[in-house]
Amino acid sequence: MIFYGWRIVAAAFVVLFTAYGAQYCFGVFFAPLLDEFRWSRAGLSGVFSLYAFGYCVVGFPAGRLTDRWGPRAVVSAGAVFLGGALAAMALVRHLWQPYLIYGVVAALGMGTAYVPCHSTVVKWFARRRGLAIGVASTGASLGTFALPPLAQRAVTAAGWRAAYVVLGLCVFTALALSATVMRRDPRSLGLRPDGDDAAPAPASDARPGRGFGLRRAMHARAFWLIAAAFTATWLAVFIPLVHLVPFARDLGYDAGTGAWLVSALGAGAVGGRLVMGAVSDRIGRRPAIVTAMGVQALAFVGFATVQGLAGLVTTAIAFGLSYGTISALFPAIVGDFFGPEQAGSLVGFLFALAGSVAAWGPLAA
Numbered sequence: 001m002i003f004y005g006w007r008i009v010a011a012a013f014v015v016l017f018t019a020y021g022a023q024y025c026f027g028v029f030f031a032p033l034l035d036e037f038r039w040s041r042a043g044l045s046g047v048f049s050l051y052a053f054g055y056c057v058v059g060f061p062a063g064r065l066t067d068r069w070g071p072r073a074v075v076s077a078g079a080v081f082l083g084g085a086l087a088a089m090a091l092v093r094h095l096w097q098p099y100l101i102y103g104v105v106a107a108l109g110m111g112t113a114y115v116p117c118h119s120t121v122v123k124w125f126a127r128r129r130g131l132a133i134g135v136a137s138t139g140a141s142l143g144t145f146a147l148p149p150l151a152q153r154a155v156t157a158a159g160w161r162a163a164y165v166v167l168g169l170c171v172f173t174a175l176a177l178s179a180t181v182m183r184r185d186p187r188s189l190g191l192r193p194d195g196d197d198a199a200p201a202p203a204s205d206a207r208p209g210r211g212f213g214l215r216r217a218m219h220a221r222a223f224w225l226i227a228a229a230f231t232a233t234w235l236a237v238f239i240p241l242v243h244l245v246p247f248a249r250d251l252g253y254d255a256g257t258g259a260w261l262v263s264a265l266g267a268g269a270v271g272g273r274l275v276m277g278a279v280s281d282r283i284g285r286r287p288a289i290v291t292a293m294g295v296q297a298l299a300f301v302g303f304a305t306v307q308g309l310a311g312l313v314t315t316a317i318a319f320g321l322s323y324g325t326i327s328a329l330f331p332a333i334v335g336d337f338f339g340p341e342q343a344g345s346l347v348g349f350l351f352a353l354a355g356s357v358a359a360w361g362p363l364a365a
Contacts, residue, residue: 003195004183005124009132011181012117013139015075018174019113021143022086022167024262025151026102027245029089031255032160034246039095041246042363047095048242049363050103051110056355058111063348066116070184074116075175082109083172090161114140115351116182118331119344123185126193126340129332130285134277137328141273141320144266152259185340193340212338214345222337227350233293233326234358236300240265240319242362251307261316268320273328285333289326296322 026048033044066074085106092098118133125132154163186192217223240247244265245258272292280288295318302315331347338346 004189004191005121005132005186005193005195007181008124008183009121009136011178012121012136014178015113015117015139015175016137017139017143017146018171018178019078019082019110019143020140021147022082022171023110024144024241024266025148025167027242027262028148028151028155028255028259029160029164030242031245031249031258032155033098036160037095043095044098045242045362045365047098047103048238049359049361050099051107051359052238052362053356053359054104054107055110056359057352058108059115059355060345060348060352062111063115063119063344063346063351065344066119066184066348067342067344070188071116071120071182072179074112075179075182078109078112078116079172079175079179080109081112082106083168083170083175085109085168086171087165087168089164089168115331115344115348119347120182120184122331122335122343122347123340124193127196128194128281129335130277130279130281130329132277133332134273134275134328137273137277137324138270140327141266141269141324144269144320145263146266148259148262148266149256152256212346213342214349217338217346220338223346223350226333226337227353229289229293230326230330230350231354231357233296234354236296236361237323237326237358239361239365240303240316243365244316247303248312251312253309257309261312264313264316265320265323268317269324269327270320272321272324272326276325277328277332280329280332285329285336289329289333292322292325292329294322296326 030044033039034041062074062078085101088101088105089098092101117136121132121136122129151163151167154166158166183189186195212220241262244261245255248258248261249255276288276292299315299319299322302311302318306312306315330350331343334346334350335343
């Protein structure tokens with residue numbers, strides 16, 4: 001019999017595929033919104049910055065509620081907020097409306113994706129935690145790869161308003177159905193992590209004294225080192241996701257090419273999440289993360305210097321590889337160091353701290 005934890009991974013995969021795929025479609029809608037309303041690029045970028053700040057902050061209460069109520073109720077609520085907000089974007093006429101609809105309401109829904117899904121998978125696995133997190137989080141990368149070109153086709157064929165309605169309905173349906181599969185942890189079904197018959201061995205980077213709550217973790221030096229590292233690396237992470245399509249237009253390429261560059265980024269992230277998640281189970285989380293951060297730095301040098309399409313594609317793939325690796329291993333390393341019992345609260349707090357800083361990167365850019 002297949003261990004139920006892999007069903008959790010599959011449900012998390014669908015949630016992340018849908019939510020993050022929809023999020024990265026913002027760059028596709030960015031250009032037609034600018035063309036129709038003649039808003040400034042900085043003004044519209046602020047919508048995404050507010051949204052990113054909001055959903056990162058929401059990750060903390062979403063994580064605590066996941067620890068308390070379980071992921072089913074939290075993800076179901078997110079389906080209503082995120083799907084409804086995307087559909088409502090079809091009604092905007094003035095710049096303050098996307099700030100409210102997308103920047104606030106959609107952020108509430110998106111906040112129920114990353115932290116509840118990843119912290120739940122952390123609870124279901126120990127020995128194969130890196131692999132399970134990598135498979136689940138690959139959904140976000142494949143969503144990045146698949147949905148922006150589809151959204152671009154929908155915008156071209158039916159207009160951006162109709163495309164937003166269809167996107168909102170699809171997001172609501174996928175998240176609501178996935179939520180029915182989610183369960184809090186193995187003990188809720190009388191199981192152990194990984195489906196083992198005996199208690200699991202500690203992960204490669206684990207520390208003694210597992211089972212930290214947030215208050216106890218905040219007294220540990222490692223907790224704040226993790227917070228500083230991920231705040232630093234996420235500070236620039238949203239910039240290509242928002243600006244890559246208009247950046248491609250600045251270099252003389254059409255919007256369709258820009259959408260495919262976002263997809264190339266997503267393809268790179270698939271490798272980072274899936275391959276490096278499994279690799280980190282063998283070599284440890286820290287060497288894998290250090291490698292990814294180095295690749296991310298090189299990718300930003302590439303964005304600052306390349307001109308040709310081949311260079312842009314290579315740089316986007318490299319950035320995606322680093323982004324996917326870091327995003328996948330972040331909750332895994334938190335679970336290794338502090339135990340899975342309060343993973344929702346711990347991952348949520350760190351996600352809120354790092355992400356709320358990173359959210360302002362697109363506006364600054």
